[in-house]
Amino acid sequence: MSYERLAKQIIEEVGGKENINSVIHCVTRLRFKLKNESLANKETIKNLDGVMTVVISGGQFQVVIGEHVSKVFAEVTKLIGKAPEDVDTEETTEKGSIFSRFVSLISGIFMPVMGVMAAAGILKGFLVALTVLGWMSEEMGVYKILFVASDGFFYFMPILLGFSAGKTFKTNSYITATVGAALVYPTMVEMYNAGEALSFLQIPVVLMNYTQSVVPIILAAFFVAKLEKVLLKIIPKSLQLIFVSLIILVIVVPLSFIVIGPISVYASQLLADGAMALYSLSPVITGLFLAGVWQIAVMFGLHWAFIPIMINNITTIGFDPINGLLYCTVFAQTGAALAVALKAKQTKLKSLSTTASISGFLGITEPAIYGVNLPLKRPFIMACIGGGLGGAVAGFFSAKMYGGFASGGVFGIPMFIDPEGLSAQFYGFALSLLISLATAFVLTLLFGYTKEIAEKQEEKKSA
Template sequence: MTDKELAKQIVNLVGGKDNVNSLIHCVTRLRFKLKDESKAQTDKIKNLEGVMTVVKSGGQYQVVIGDKVTEVYNQVMPILGLKVDDDTNESASDKNTDKKSIWNSLVELLSSLFMPVLGPLASAGILKGILVLCTITGLMTEKSGTYMILYAASDAVFYFLPIILGFSAAKAFKTDPYLSAIIGGALIYPQMVTAYTAGKSLTFMGIPVILMNYTQTLIPIVAAIYLLSIVQKYLKKIVPKQLKGIFVPLLSLVIVVPLSFLIVGPITSTLSTWLADAVLWVYGVAPTIAGFILAGIWQLAVLLGLHWAFIPIFLNNIATKGFDPINAMLYCTVFGQVGAALAMSIKAKDPKFKELSISATISGFLGITEPIIYGVTLPHKKSFLMASIGSAFGGAIAGFSSAKMFGGFASGGIFGIPMFIGNHGINASFIGFLISLVVAFAISLVLTLVLVPGVKPSKKEIKSENTTVTDSEIESPLTGTIMSLSSVNDEVFSTGIMGKGVAISPSLGEVYAPFDGQVVSVFPTKHAIGLKSKDGIELLIHLGLDTVNLKGKHFDTQIKAGDEIKAGQLLEKFDYQAIQKDGYDIIVPIIITNSKEFKNINILKHNQSLTHGDDLLEVSNNVKTDITNDTVLTNA
C-alpha cells in the first residue's frame, strides 16, 4: 500500500475530513483531534497495512505509523485541506509566528515568485533552442506553419510573462491573483504596445505617461502587484462590506493600473536596465575569473538556497538584453556533478550504491541533479568537491568564450544546450560553451576516479550476510532509575510495538550520546531524538509521554539531524521537573527501533539507579543460550 492510499483510508476511517478538527504528528504517530471519536473505526484502522496501533490519550486520537509517519502525514494534510509548516508540523491555524530573518524572507519571496514558473520557462526555452537548431540545419524555415505554431508555443510564456508573474506574485503577496493577472495584461495590452512602438505620446488626466514595452519584463509587474496588495488591504478596511465584491476590485484597477504606467513601470524598467548593465559590466571586467569562481561555488550556493538571488538576474538579462552570460557559465556545473557521479558508480563496490549512482547519473544528463547531490556526491563530500573543481574550470572556459544563453531560461541537461545557439548560428562562443561542458565533466570524472575511494558495502550489510556480529554495547543516555518497558503507561511502547528496549525515570535533565554514531532526527518539538550507531543500531530516545504537546517548551537541544556524535557527548537538556509540573509523565522510553534485525538485546541492569555512561544494553546477532529470558529479549 502506498503512503497516499494509506492516508486516504485513515482519513476515511477516522470519520472523514469533516470529523477532523486538527492534526499534528510526532516522531511515531499521527495525532488527530476529532469532533466525534465514536465515528472512528478503530479496529479497521489497526488492521491497515502500515498502521501499528491506535491510542486514545489526552483528547487525541493517535494513529501509530512508526518511522514513515512524516510521509503519511504529508499525504493526509492535502486530503484534509490543511496547510502545514514544515518546521513545526502544525496546521496553518497553529502556525508559529516567529519573525524570519531578512534573508530568509527574501529567499522565500523569490522562490514563491519564480518556482511555479521555472518549469514552463525552462520547457519553453528548450523548445526555442530546438527551433533555432532546426532552422540552422534546414529542417524548418521561419515562414513555415509548423515553425510559427511551435514558436508561438515557445514564445508565449516570455511575451506574456507579466500576466503569468502577476498571478504568481499575487500568491506571494497574498492578494487577488485574477486581478493581478489583469494588471499584467494591461501592461502589455496591444494598443499600449503599438503606441510605444509608434512613438506616440499619451497623458493620463493631463499627466504625461512614459510609454515602455513591458512584454517579457518581470520587475515592473512584481512591483505593481506589491502595490496592489497594499491598496487592497486599505480598500477592504474602508469599503462597506456589502460593496466590497464590486468596488474593491474596481477601485484597485482604477488606482493601480494608472500608477503602474505613470510611476511603477518607468522606475522599475529603468532599474532593470541599470541592473542588467551593472551585471554585464562586472562580468566584462574578468569573465574567465568570474566563470571560475561562480561555477566553482554554484552547487554549494544551490544547497544553501542562495541561487534564488540569481534567477531574477538571469531572467532580467534576457528581458532587457536578449541574452544572459551568467547562466552560460553555470550550466557546466550540472555536468561536473554528472562526471563525479559516473566515477562513483564505476568505483563502487556496494551494489546498492552502484545502482543508485548509475540511475542518478542518467537523470543528471537530463538536468535533474537532486539524486546525484543528495544521494551520491554530498554524502561522500570529497566527490562533491571534485565536481566543484571540475565545474570551476568549465565555468572559466565558458566565461573566456563569451558564451551566452538566448531567449529563455535553461535549467540544465542535454536538452537545454540548443538555447545557447544565438541568431548567428553555431559560432566560436557556442563551441566554447560545449567545451566547458566536456571539461567540467571530464575533470570531475578523472579527479573522482583518482582521489575518491570507492563505496564499500556497509558494516550492517556485511553483518547480515555473515550473521555473526561482535556484541555492541549501548551506554545509558540518562541518569536515573531503570524500569521495564512494560511499566510505561503507553501501549505503543509497553507492548513493544515500536521495538525492544527499556525505560528510565530521570533524576537529571541531561541526555548524552549512548554510542558513537550519527543523529538521524531531532523532532521539531525537541521531545524525541533518533540516533544510529556505527554498527547499525537505530535508537529512539523519547523524553516523556505526550510531551509533543509542549511544542518545545522545557527542552534545549544541543545537536541537529546529520551531526556525528561520540559516546558521552551532551545531546540535550530538559527540565524534567517543570515537565512533571505541567502534568506530563517524565518516563523516558529508550527503544531500538530496528530490533527485528538482531537476535538478542541483552538488558545489563535491572530495577536500579544508574548514571549516564553506565552500560545499559548489549545487542548481538549471536544466539546466547546461557542468558535467561528475563535478561534477553529474543527476536529469533
C-alpha cells in the same frame, strides 16, 4: 515505496498537520512553511526511507524526495486536508534576515512557473538550432506554431508572474494577473512601437514595452497587496466583492504605467548593466568562482536570488552570460555520480548513482547531490572543482544564453546557440560542459571514491 506511508511519517515528524502552515513542491522537494520549526525532527526525517535529505532555507523546511515528490505531495495534501493557498496570512509572516525573506519571496513567485518556463525555453532553443542548421525555415507553418508555443510564455510573462506574485503576496491573484495583462495589452504595445504620445489626466505617460518584463509586475503586485489590505478595512463587506477590485484597477493600472513601470524598467536596465560590469571585469575568474560554489548555493536555496537577474538580462539585453557560466555545474555533479556508479560494489549505491546520473543529464541534480555525492563527501568536492573549471572555460569563450531560460540538462543546450548562427562562443560553451563532466568523473574515479571509501561503505552496510 508506499507514498501514503512516507507522507504520514513526514507529517508526523514535522510536528503534525497542526504545525503546517503550507506546503508546495518543486521538481524534487516538498517545501513546508511551519509554524514552529523546532518541533520538526530533522534527523529522523532525513533517515526515512524515500527521503534524501532535509534543507532549511529561505523560511522553508525542505524535504528532498527526488523524482517521486509529486506523488508524495499528493498524499501529504490529502492527509493535512488543505491546499497550499489555504493559509492564514498572519501565521505565515516571514521571519529571518532581509536576504532570507527576499530569497523566500523570489522562490515563491518563480517556483510555480519554473517548469513551463524551462519547457518554453528549451523549445525555443531547439527552434533556433533547427533554423541555424537549415533543417527548418521561419516561413514554415510548423515553425510559426511551435514558436508561438515557445514564445507565448515569455511574451505574456507579466500576466503569469502577476498571478504567481498575487499568490505569494497573499492578495487576489486574478487582480494582479489583470494588471499584468494591462501592461502587455496590444494597443499599448502598438502605441509604444509607433512612438505615439499618451497622457492620463494631463499627466504624461512614458510608454514602454513591458512584454517579457519581470520587475514591473512584481512591484505592482506588491502595491496591490498593500492597497487591498487598506480597502478591506474601510469598505463595508457588502460592497467589497466589486468595489475593492474596481478601486485597485483604477489606481494601480494607471500608477503602473506612469510610475511603477518606467522606474522598474530603468532599474532593470541598471541591474543588467551592473551584472555585465561585474562579469566583464574577468569572465574567467567570475566563472571559476561562481560555478565552483553554485551547487552549494543551490543546496541552500540561494540560487533563487540569481533567477530574476538571469531573466532580466534576457529581457533587457537579449542574452544572459551568468547561466552561460553556471550551466556546466549540472554536468559536473552528473560526472561525479557516474564515476561512483562505475566503481560502487554495493547494489543499492550502484543503482542510486546510476539513476542519479540519468536524472543529472536531464537537468535534475538533487538525486546526485543528496543521494550520492554529498553523503560520500569527496565526489561532491570533485564536482565543485569540475564545475569551477568548466565555468572558467565558459567565461573565456563568453558563453551566453539567448531568448529564454533553461534550467539544466542536455535538452537546454540549444538555448546557448546564437540566433545569428553557430560560433566559437557556442563551441566553447559545449566544451565547458565536457570539461566539467570529464574533470568531475576522472577526479572522482581517482580520488573521490577510492578503495578505502568503498570498504567503509561496505562496513556501514554490514554494521
